Amino acid sequence: MPHEGFTIAEATISQIHRAFESGDLTSVDLVENYIQRIETYDRNGPQINSIRTINDAAIDRAEECDRKFGETGEFIGPLHGIPVLVKDHIETTEMVTTFGSSAFEGYTAENDAEVVRRLRNAGGIILAKTNMPDWATSWFGFSSISGRTKNPYELSRDPGGSSSGTGAAIAANLGTVGIGTDCGGSIRLPASFDNLVGFRVTPGLISRSGISPLVSQQDTAGPMTRTVQDTAKLLDVLVGYDEHDELSGKTEFKTINDSYTNHLLVDGLNGTRIGVLRSKFGDDDDSTAGPVNRVIETALTTMQNAGANLVDPVEIPQLDEYLDDTMLYTIQSKSDINDFLDDRDTPVDSVTELYENGQYHDVLDLFIAFAEEGSDDISDDIEYWQRAAAQHAFQMDILHVYAKHDLDAIVFPDVQVVPPKESEIREGKYQTMTFATNTIIASQSLCSAMSVPAGVTADGLPVGMEILGKPFDEPSLLEIGYSFEQATDHRHQPKTTTD
Numbered sequence: 001m002p003h004e005g006f007t008i009a010e011a012t013i014s015q016i017h018r019a020f021e022s023g024d025l026t027s028v029d030l031v032e033n034y035i036q037r038i039e040t041y042d043r044n045g046p047q048i049n050s051i052r053t054i055n056d057a058a059i060d061r062a063e064e065c066d067r068k069f070g071e072t073g074e075f076i077g078p079l080h081g082i083p084v085l086v087k088d089h090i091e092t093t094e095m096v097t098t099f100g101s102s103a104f105e106g107y108t109a110e111n112d113a114e115v116v117r118r119l120r121n122a123g124g125i126i127l128a129k130t131n132m133p134d135w136a137t138s139w140f141g142f143s144s145i146s147g148r149t150k151n152p153y154e155l156s157r158d159p160g161g162s163s164s165g166t167g168a169a170i171a172a173n174l175g176t177v178g179i180g181t182d183c184g185g186s187i188r189l190p191a192s193f194d195n196l197v198g199f200r201v202t203p204g205l206i207s208r209s210g211i212s213p214l215v216s217q218q219d220t221a222g223p224m225t226r227t228v229q230d231t232a233k234l235l236d237v238l239v240g241y242d243e244h245d246e247l248s249g250k251t252e253f254k255t256i257n258d259s260y261t262n263h264l265l266v267d268g269l270n271g272t273r274i275g276v277l278r279s280k281f282g283d284d285d286d287s288t289a290g291p292v293n294r295v296i297e298t299a300l301t302t303m304q305n306a307g308a309n310l311v312d313p314v315e316i317p318q319l320d321e322y323l324d325d326t327m328l329y330t331i332q333s334k335s336d337i338n339d340f341l342d343d344r345d346t347p348v349d350s351v352t353e354l355y356e357n358g359q360y361h362d363v364l365d366l367f368i369a370f371a372e373e374g375s376d377d378i379s380d381d382i383e384y385w386q387r388a389a390a391q392h393a394f395q396m397d398i399l400h401v402y403a404k405h406d407l408d409a410i411v412f413p414d415v416q417v418v419p420p421k422e423s424e425i426r427e428g429k430y431q432t433m434t435f436a437t438n439t440i441i442a443s444q445s446l447c448s449a450m451s452v453p454a455g456v457t458a459d460g461l462p463v464g465m466e467i468l469g470k471p472f473d474e475p476s477l478l479e480i481g482y483s484f485e486q487a488t489d490h491r492h493q494p495k496t497t498t499d
Helices: 013-022 027-043 058-072 114-121 164-171 188-193 228-238 246-253 290-305 319-325 329-342 351-356 365-373 382-405 422-426 440-444 474-486
Strands: 051-054 083-087 125-130 177-182 197-200 220-225 273-276 309-311 409-413 448-456 462-469
Touching (some): 027 051, 083 114, 164 177, 164 188, 177 188, 188 462, 197 228, 382 409, 462 474
16 A cells, blocks of 8 residues: 555656655555545446446556566656556457447457557556547447446536546546547547546547547547646657558657657746637626636636737637538548448447447437448548548638737637536437537647646536647647646546545
8 A cells, every 4th residue: 555645646647656766655556546446436436437447457567567666676668657547449458448339348459559559668557448438429428338427526417528438537536647539629628527638639649540530530549637747748658650550650740859748848838929719719698608718717817927928819710611611520430430340350340230230329419420421431422522621721721820920829618618417418408519619620620739727617617728739739738738737726636536
């Protein structure tokens, strides 16, 4: 067990490593404590239901880390002994991967995803796989195999999706750091709802191999953490070329050759020019949007006090039209998932088979839409090519706004409304295809973006602020996000999971 004085809850990678070095903690201690917290808070108590499968080999791996450190006095790598939670459509050879689907309860992949391989090579321990909606097709935490995941800050509300389990679990301190995936916002939206840092890299910087797709050119894995520093440490491990993913050739464009942690600057906001995208704030008079706006307004004041120059407002021309014209999910997702299944020996061969078998959760309106309307082969689909081309035009217009106003970033609420209640989702008040999330701006323009905790509403509900970055400008996002984090104290653990 950890020595008295070391607290597992809210512990960072650096704090854990210092405790390893001082002898106050072992990796086995750490894994056992997280497993106990999963039992106490995820399986029992508030029953958050964020964890799908605990890795039976996690203790053995922790023992290996402790043994090697005892023998050499050196860490295996930058994630030595750190328990990582991984979204359950990232393939693993030592655990079942379900993709959130009841049809895949017994499926085990032949190969680890490249992301998993990198985590392990860095000394990380894959502690568990986290719940998610079927095939990452929802902003909400409903799965045909796992049921509903709860928001640990308010159990009647949703934790956000599709990285719902990772978001809820890292918020509840059921692991040190987490890996989610982001197509339209599936890292940043749950980060917003769960008081976390969520980072979307420019697609291609992190390998997609071994991860089921949704819109392949938009897809990326990425960090979900409680601090910006831990996000930077994960980026150091995850970013890199993979010969099995042709998009990862874009790592040749990355703007950093040193550690991402070198861009954690306390004064990173000082002298920056930050555009405020007012058109994507909700209605102040709306009871679900007004509280979000008030939190973001306070965050903007904090940025100014830290030395940022706000350009308020800025406008992206024809933004709503671009968001409509670049939406590819109902056209492309069916084809992408079918191609993924074709490469594997799986219990179900196609989206159509899943749909006809009824093997999906009934609130998944996006899955239903592309199962019914999507193309089996997009290669000859003129609308697909028009929308794909529009994504690049969208990106160019955003870059024009950056150049015109000499901006370092653009900010706005990740989501225009507070986390929905379970009942509101089940009743159809909120649906994936019409939900008021702003995260699709970065996704459909193929840009980088980051969500940071902006504060909480009067009712204690977390609100995230999105920092939109240029392609391959991840270091600037870290500088801005870290500076904002250091100027605030918005991260705190949920009361429902506090000992």
